[in-house]
Every structure is written in C-alpha cells, then in structure tokens.
Amino acid sequence: MTEVLNAIPTVPGVPKPDPILVVDGLHRAFGGLDAVAVEHLEVQRGCITSLIGPNGAGKTTFFNCLTGFDRPQGGTWSFDGKPLHGRFAYQIARRGLVRTFQLTKALARLTVTDNMLLAARDNPGERLYASLIPAIWRDTEARNRDRARELLDRFELSHMAGELAGTLSGGQRKLLEMARALMTDPSAILLDEPMAGVNPRLAQSLASHIQELRDNGLTVILIEHDMDVVMGISDWVVCMAEGRVISEGPPATVRADPAVIDAYLGARHAPQETSSRPDPGEPLGI
C-alpha cells in the first residue's frame, strides 16, 4: 500500500495515486501575517503522513482550518471526494476527519469512561427525545462501553477508567485525547503532537499503535517535532515553513532537502524557536 509513494516525484503539491484529502489554495492570515498559504496538497489514503516544520510554521492553524475550527480567508479542500470548506467543525468530524488538539482538551469533570462514551458516534440517546427512553439507547450504550474498555486498555488507561479526567497527568491526557479520537471511528485522524510530554517508553508504544492503525486502513496525519519518531514511522513527510509547503517526499528525501534544513536553521534565529534545534552539521540533527 505504502510502496506506491516511492515512485512519486518529490515536489511540493505533487498528486498522489489515491488521495483522501485534497487541499487547494488554502490561505489564512492573521493581520499581516500569512499563517497558512498552502497552494496544493494531497494526502494519500491509508498512509502515515507527517507534517513537520519549525514552531510557528502554521501546522496547527492548517489543522484548524481543515477541521472547521478556524475559517480561512480562501481555499477549498475535499475529503473522500466531498468538499468540506464552509462546513462546521462537527460536520467535518462526522465525515470521518477527526483531529486531536495540541493543548489537550480533556473534559475534566467527566470520568475517563464518559469521555470515551461521549466520543462514540450515532448514539440515539444523544437526541433529546430519544434520551428520555432508555430502551432506545441501552444496547448502543453497552456496545460503546465495550469498545471504550478495549481502547482504554490499548492506551494503558484502564486503571483510570472511573476517575475524573481532570485528575489525569499531562501525558495521560494526550493518550485519552487520542483514544477518544479513535472512539469516533474516523477514516482519517489528524494528530497534533500526540507524543509531546509522553514518556519515551509509552511514546514508543504509541508509535507502534499509530502504525497498527495505518495497517488497519486508517489514514494518519501527524504533526510531530520528534524527528526520530517522524523518520521512524512516516510513509511520507510534508514540511511547512512560514505557512507554505516547502518540501514533501519520503522521510529520507525530506531530511536531506536543503530547503528544509534552511527552514530549520532560519527558524533558529526567530524568537519562537526554543527547543530541539538541529545541529547544522547534520541534517535535522538525526
């Protein structure tokens, strides 16, 4: 499945054989600052595509626009062949394009299990009238509970299932955020730095989870600053800088792309840059 990508030329905006997400002319500016200006980008179905770039490159803003949490000034994008621009965030999520947040959004005064159950889709009990008659939703609820348990197990959160989500640690919140996104049964998942603050062992197992998801047919788009992870699990890497896609290709190609190295080095002098500075001697310090 992922081998098809090897034959593709590595120029920004290159068409993919089977794109699930196609973005055209997406533009978002804050005042005079072009936070996102993506001319054309396609994301291959069933692959792990990583989105990298220095701090402030516009990655999160790009996610926000795609998922309806921010309104771009211009541009169109379609998911699975259907146009998404102008849709509300919840409609986009229902179409199967689901995101997580860089700053986690645990529902603090709900239990971890309730956080999970809330994410399940098509629960008839969530409609006002049906909610009054438990018989309508009891079965769905029981099925969701089983699935939630499974996912919590996989993310090593089952011992916290009955606790309020507000009591979770920062890393655990990242895990819950991801488990919750999976609970919605997405066809593509946008992960905004899922491993930031997660301990290395768990990050390792998260990485293999993500690969497993891909192997089960899910499309994954991943924003990540940890280059080891990016290079390790990505099928394709897209690099953004100052809102633009400056390079895309297989991990090794992007790693060696002078434009990418320049972007990171340039960003080194920008005020936002704080951590993970690449060593200029070695591309991206890998």
Place this chain on the structure above:
Amino acid sequence: MDAVNVLLDALRTSVGPQAIVFALAGVGLNLQFGYAGLLNFGQVAFMLAGAYGASMTVDAGGPLWLGIVLGMLAALVIAMLFGLPALRLRADYLAIVTISVGEIIRLVVRSSTFEPITNGVFGYRDFAGWFYDINPIPGGRYGFGGFTFSERRLWVIVVGWGLVAVASLLVFWLMRSPWGRVLEGVREDEDAVRSMGKNVFMYKLQALAIGGVMAAVAGSLRAMDTEAVRPDFFFTIITFTIYAAVILGGAGTILGPALGAMALWFVVSFSEGILRLGIDSGVVEFLSLEDLAAIRFMIVGLVLILLVVFRPQGLLGRREAGLIDD
C-alpha cells in the same frame, strides 16, 4: 413580633411561593448554567414571558391554562433570541446578550408606546380566578402551632412544589442519558465536543429552551400567586438572585436549586425579620423600614461572593466536582 415569630416567618417563607418560584426558575437555570455551562443572565425574561402570557391571555378573554401554554411558547421564542446571536460565541458573550435582551424586553413591555398591548407600567391584576376555582382543598388553616397556611396558599404551595419536583425529575432523567453527557461535555470544553462530531449549538439551544420554559412556568406561577403582574418586577436582579439560589444549593446537582432557594429565602427572610425587630425597637437606628428591600439584595450579593470564595460547590456539590471552581 419576637424572635420566635421571626423564625417561624422565615421558615414559612422558605417553603412558600417566593421560594418555589425561585426554585423552579433555578431548576431551569441549573440545567443551563450548572450542566451546560451557559451564562444565561436573562432568566428573568423567561419569567416575564410566563407571567405576561398568563395575564394577557386572560385579559384578552382566553382561559388561564392557555395563557400558561402561550407563555411557555414565548419562552421558546426568547431562547432563539438569546441563542442565535450568542450561542456560537464565547461564554461571556451569552452573558452580555442575555442581560441586554432581557432588559430590552422589559423596556418594551413597560413603554408607553406598547401600553395598548401590554398595559405599560401598570400591568395586570386579578386574572387567576380559574387557578383558585379548581383548588380542591377545603377552606381553613392547615399546619401546626404558628406554622400554618390558608387553603389558598397551601394550594399554591402544593402545585408549586409539585412542579419543582416534576422539573427536577426531568432534569435528573435527562442528565443520566447520553444527551446529558454531551451537555456536560459542552460545559467542560465545547471545542472538544465539536471535534467529536456533536452539534454543540443545538445542545446549547435545547438546554436554553428547556430551562427557559421552566422559568416561564415559574413566572406564570408567580403571577397566579400574587395575581398582579408589573414589568418592574422583572429586573435583572431577579436573575442574579436565582443564581445565588442555584450556587448556594450546588450548581450541577439535581436537588441543589430547590434546596438553595429554600435556604436563600430562609436567610433573607430571617435577617430581614431580625433587622425589622431591631428597627422597631430602636436598636438599629441607621436604617429605616424602607431600606429593607435593598438590604435583601445586599444579602443576596454577599451570599454570591462568599459562596464562590468559601464554598463554590454549594451545599450539595462535591468538592472535587466543585462546578464553578477549576
């Protein structure tokens, strides 16, 4: 009037119609504020809708029950008025819009331009005959010792607490369903709930509307109890008093609003009684009886501040789930 009478009076007030009206409007506010996290500062506008729905319908020759139903429908319209501009925006915008629209409605109702329709500042009187005609309780006084009610008042109390019970039960039933879970999710973080594919706006609007209808019924009940409706009862300060009741009882708890309303009216009535004693006997010189109404709201304001500072979870809330504390 001695201290015992003050106590009895306070007890009577805490189960009486005033407490009931605030409890019922409070159950609605609790759904909006305690469970959905909506800062609705216009609850009093829903009460106005209920009161005027009842009195205007009777004035126009219709039956009282129809008026109550019309009041509830008007509440739905007001929920739209509140919701359409503000529910998509940050929480504090809803506060601004609801407080403003509530005030607009009161200003329009009391204006001389609309006096032909609303009777302006005079409002309506004596329209609730039907409600007392269907009172099955035989005449007399009921209770024990100094703690008695007339059959008329008892009827209001029975119907009123019955309504509070029904409303509380409805909220209980809703909140243990998946619908209620989404609502609580909205309170915690609406963007997260959106990212899970829920139409947050719809849930907020539904909560606003259900809570508003409850407040409208509370307004009708108050109108029937006093048999007088004037626009200048429906000040914003009434909304804030409902807040005090809900937070005192425990926002986000089923029984909080009812208990809070009783407790608040007990505190208010008791301190008023004591002050009155003091003024009558000349011990309290710096106040006059006319000041008592203002002092009532001073107490309510103080209750709000002290609660958030010292016991944000109220009487019934759990500390770790302290709803208005982070």
Place this chain on the structure above:
Amino acid sequence: MYPNEQARACHRALRVGIVSGLLFLLMAALGGPHDPAMAQEPPTPGQGVSGQLVVGSDPVEGVTIEVAGTSGADVATVETDDEGAWSVPLTSPDTYEISIDVDTLPDGVALADPERDSLTLPVREGQNRIIIFQLTDGEGSAEDEEDGFDFIGLDFKRLASLTVDGVRFGIVIGVMAMGLSLIFGVTGLINFAHGELVTFGAIMAWLFNAGWFRFPLLIAALCALVLAAVLGGGLELGLVRPLRRRRTSNIALIVVTIGLSEFLRSFYQVTFGPLPKSYRDYAIQREADLGLFAVTPKTLGIIAIGALAILLVALVLQRTRLGTAMRAVADNKDLAAASGIDVQRVVLHVWILGTVLAALGGILLGVTQKVEYDMGFKALLLMFAAVVVGGLGTAYGPLLGALLLGIVTQVSTLWFPTEFKFVFALLALILMLVFRPQGILGRRERVG
C-alpha cells in the same frame, strides 16, 4: 505541604480582603447619617421652589407663576426674570400648588401640554424643588418626549444639536467602556460590577461636593478619582487576585462580580438614598446658540474633559513602559511573563486605571443627569453595547462604539420615542454579534 500552604495563604488574603472591604463599607455607612440627602443637606435658609422657563433655548421673561400652600400657608406670585428664571422661598414644608398664568405668556408661546398649567407636589424640609413647565412656540417643539412618533421634517439645527449631545454621551460612555475593555483585555474578566464603580465615582464626587464637604466640583472630582484608584487596587488585591491564585474559573469570577454589583448597588441605595441628587455646580445651564447648533457650556466641558482623559490614556498606552507592558499582557500573557514583565503588577495597574476611568465617566454622567444609586448599572448595558460594537478587549474600539451609539441613541429621538433610545443601542449590540462578533476593531481568537 506546599500547595496546601499556598491555598491557606490565599484563603487568608481573601478573608482579610473581604473583611476589610466590609469594614470599609460599614464605616462609610455609619460615618454618615442614614439619609445623606436629608441630614447632610447644607444649612440652607429653608426650602423653596424654583424653575426656569425656556422655549427652545430662549428664556421667557415676565410670566406670572403662583405658588400656594394647600394648608393655607404661603401664597406668592412671582414673575420670571430676563433669564426666564423664578424662585419662591417657602417658610415651611407642605404640599404646594404651583400654577402658571398662561395669559402672561408671550404671543405664539404656549404650554406643551395645555392641561398641565398647575402642579401639586410636596416640598420636604430643606428641599429646593425644581419645577418644569414645558413650553412650545407652536412649531412642533421636539421637547415633546412623551407622545410617540413625532415625524418632524429634517430640522438641521436640532439634528446638529442632538449630534453634539450624542458626542457628549458617547464620550462619557466611551470613557467608562474603555475602563471595562482594558480590564477585560488584560485580565480576561468581564467585570459586571463596572457599573457600580461608575456610580462610586459619581457618589463620592457628590459627597465631596454637596454631602460631607462643599468643595467645588473639580476638586471633589479629583478626590473621588483618588478614592476610585484605591477601590480599584483594593478589589484586585483583596478579592480578585487571591481568587485567581486559587485558579478560580472565569465563570466563577464573573459570578463574583455579579454579587459585588448587586451588593454595592443595594448598598448605595440604602446609604445614598433612592432619589437622584445633583451636584451644586453646573446643575442648570442655559443652552448657548452657536449658530450651527445650540449647546450648554457644560456639554462642551464634558466633551473636552472626556477627550482629554482618553488622550491621556492613549498616551499612557502608547508611550510609557507601563502601557507597553499592558498591551503585551493583553496580547499574550505567557509570552509577556516569559519576557520579564511583572504580570501581577500590570494587572493591578489596569484595575486602578479601569476603575478611575469608570469613576470619571460616572462624574461626567452625574453632571448632566444627576447622581443616582443605579446610574452605573443602567450605563453598564450601554457600555456592553459599545464594547461589543467596537471590539471586546481592544483599547480604542469601545470609544468608537460608544461614539456611534451615543449619536445613534440621541439622534433616534428625532423620530422615535425617547423611551426607546437605549433599545436601539442594545439592538445594535445584537446585530453586531450576529454579523461581526469580533467588533469593528477586534480579531478572532485562537482555538487548539
């Protein structure tokens, strides 16, 4: 147990803050007799009635006014002087009937309401009641506020006069709203007690001007502003900061400001009294006809003072270190803290500045429409409208919004009943939220 220690410290600070606040209020309450209006009225030579007859902006001279006590006391007849003014001192409090002799009115001038040629009202001890007879020169005077739709054609002079008054009103609301918006911008909190801070300024100035002391209004206003600064700082240090330290949510803080608003307003009602009172200076002024429009000198004065205050705030924001720090904190608190700005100090200063602006607005408002215990609360809704129209959290948006609303509300009285003028302002707020929620100058905020 470090966190516990800290929580306890917060608790202590809060308790000290609240208790000292209450003590302060109690002292203020006990310090003055229970009705300042009655007991603190200066020892004027008894009571009286007075008034001024004008048509449009011209005084009406030589009109006969008759005053008669209903219990048979005092009967007096006076004529209005060349300023249209008249006054009758009264020997005892009583209910008086005051009537105007319509036959002595100049040709072409009549009572706006022909039925209302005589008024019966009580005069309390020491009270000087202002009596108003509304006159019209027959050309459809717009003084006529009671009776609904008055579609006078385009009276440019009146339009211009109303616009100037709208600017006055807009600047006053703008000064207050700027305070509200600054506090919101820097702390993220919408202060629902801001209206009571407005009233605080007006009442304090009244106490210095006509209550406790008899300072000239300018001095009294300065004293009031100093006290307002103390109050603003006290609120932040004694109440808001300790709560913030305990990570109290924004919604809970809003509830606290609601409680504060309700408490203070009722407190004013008890101590200051429910009736409106005027400052001793500038209470009644004649309109000067400036050709293009007619205006009272105090209107111009208010516009000048308001504009000066706004200019000063703008200078502080743009030119001083403190202003830069404020803007930085408003823009991004964490970044500001990381770059070495003392956020706590900035927040304290913005509370002080915001409260002083509120108080100043209150004093200016009191000059034109008397001082009343709930004047600030009424103005609060207009401030909200101004802030939302201009852009919540921006420094200059509220001013823009307030000027717009001020002019709209005043000019709307040309065509619509006066009682609806605030309805228009509030409607503007709602329309703005529907179509451009971030306001004219605002920007959208960040998610995720």
